[in-house]
Amino acid sequence: MAVRASCNNPQQLLDEIKAAIRAATVQTWLLDKDGDLTHSPPQWKNKAWFRPSVEMGTLVFKILGQQSVPMTAEVYAVYHGRLIEMLLAHFDQKFTSVAATAQAVVGEYIGT
Numbered sequence: 001m002a003v004r005a006s007c008n009n010p011q012q013l014l015d016e017i018k019a020a021i022r023a024a025t026v027q028t029w030l031l032d033k034d035g036d037l038t039h040s041p042p043q044w045k046n047k048a049w050f051r052p053s054v055e056m057g058t059l060v061f062k063i064l065g066q067q068s069v070p071m072t073a074e075v076y077a078v079y080h081g082r083l084i085e086m087l088l089a090h091f092d093q094k095f096t097s098v099a100a101t102a103q104a105v106v107g108e109y110i111g112t
Contacts, residue, residue: 003099005060006057006095008100017052017087018035018039021079025090027040028041028086032049036050036052037061039079039082048064048075049064050062051074
């Protein structure tokens with residue numbers, strides 16, 4: 001359960017995403033104190049979080065669920081779809097492709 005953006009400089013892309021969220025250029029995502037992203041519309045806020053990590057040539061966003069609340073397909077779909085939408089709308093020149101896993105993959109879901 002992750003979103004992967006292939007790019008030449010994943011750390012730079014992550015830094016730009018965080019800066020855009022802080023500057024409110026990206027208005028529907030928030031950063032928490034741990035640097036995780038949550039979708040900010042009231043219906044979805046704090047239903048899940050993405051924890052970004054930098055890998056060779058890839059910026060990976062692993063999803064975290066709510067503590068003691070099972071991850072639903074709807075929350076999974078909304079978070080992954082909206083994150084990809086945000087990347088395409090604001091950072092399309094910064095990566096070459098973006099994809100989401102459809103099912104849980106070992107090491108790509110961070111249970112809380």
